[in-house]
Amino acid sequence: MNGPTRVLIHGASGRMGQALLRLAAERGDVEVVAAVSRGQPAQRVVERVAYFAASELHGVPAFDVAIDFSLPEGFDGILRLCEERACAFVSGTTGLSDAQRAALEAAAHRIPALWAANFSLGVAVLGELVERAAAALQGWDCDIVEAHHVHKKDAPSGTALALGACAGRGGAQPRYASLRAGDIVGEHTVQFASAGERIELVHRATNRDIFARGALHVARRLAGRAPGLYRVRDLLD
Template identity: 75%
Template sequence: MNAPIRLLIHGATGRMGQALLWLAAQAPADFTVVAAVSRKPSQRVVDGVPQFGASELAGVPAFDVAIDFSLAEAFDRILALCEGRGVALVTGTTGLDDTQRDALRAASARIPVLWASNFSLGVAVLADLVERAARALPGWDCDIVEAHHAGKRDAPSGTALSLGAAAGQGGASPRYASLRAGDIVGEHTVQFTTAGERIELVHRAGNRDIFARGALHAASRLGTRAPGLYRLADLLD
């Protein structure tokens, strides 16, 4: 039996960080969280997990994979730590600038790294289907309609843009429409239309735990991979 994967959770007090800690604790045979890192923790140990401040990052114990859902201004430190220790990084931190994206690509020559705008395994499959549909349906209109809760500011969503990129890889020119209402977790519809025909590919998120589960799935597979820049779809098997 393999030993549990040692995880570092970076951005531990955020919504995703809390979901990751909870789900990892439900699977002790698969994961052990050796460090939870946040800006300024109020306690040193919470539910058996050591807590570290951002300024203490260099002193965290050995880990196999870091999962990062923090802020763009904290991203450089966690990338440098993973690169320096030669361990894998799974990150969903948004708002990275061009310099940070270049640094992520450069680090992938030395460690396995994965950045995704959405960690739903269903969305990863959807993106593959969208690219295949766009390739098979040249000349069809492509529209992406996404809906999220009223508090979400960016529009189109990062996931919609990623699906649009997949459509573009297949040769389509996607258009976007966004809806912000109520407490919708996330819905994405990719529609291909021509005279007399319409195809709809749809993903609906029922709760936010699916994203944390996807990140843990990625962590369970990325740590043993060769250095490189991976997509979530690369880790589905």
């Protein structure tokens, strides 16, 4: 795509939304044309970005791709808008219902779409390595240990389950263990063990900005693609 990719950020008042706005401003290949949040914005334009309430979604300017980190109740509206405007859709919104996941799969027949539990580019590579290791190490024990901060409620983490799915595609049967301590951003270890030897594949996140950077990376590459349901690992190059 020539020129900056026009981005709409949906869920702009949240932690990820704020990180996306801050990091996008440092890049020359993306331009945030609209920021949408649930409530009425205190200012309509901030640093040349137009702000909208979710109830005003259909009034946003033209965009190439929407990045959605909101709540399940906001997911349907932004997905529908992307379908109506034939724009790409990137989402990390958690807690989606089965019906919403089905709607995403249906939308992917008409637009390029991507949902991920984790937008770290390193985790995307880790998933590929885990699948390859599981396929090569048939019969080995597979254990996934994840550690996060004390406020994280779900266990195992969504990323641990996604890595487990990668291991499962390779033929392993993963087991899970979860730790909640201090302010750990996120650590995932996938261990393969057999008699007399062990392999560990590890990813450690030390800054939450990696997830926003990853979302901007895939959004830039997803815009203008053919319809389909993509993964982060499909857009690494």
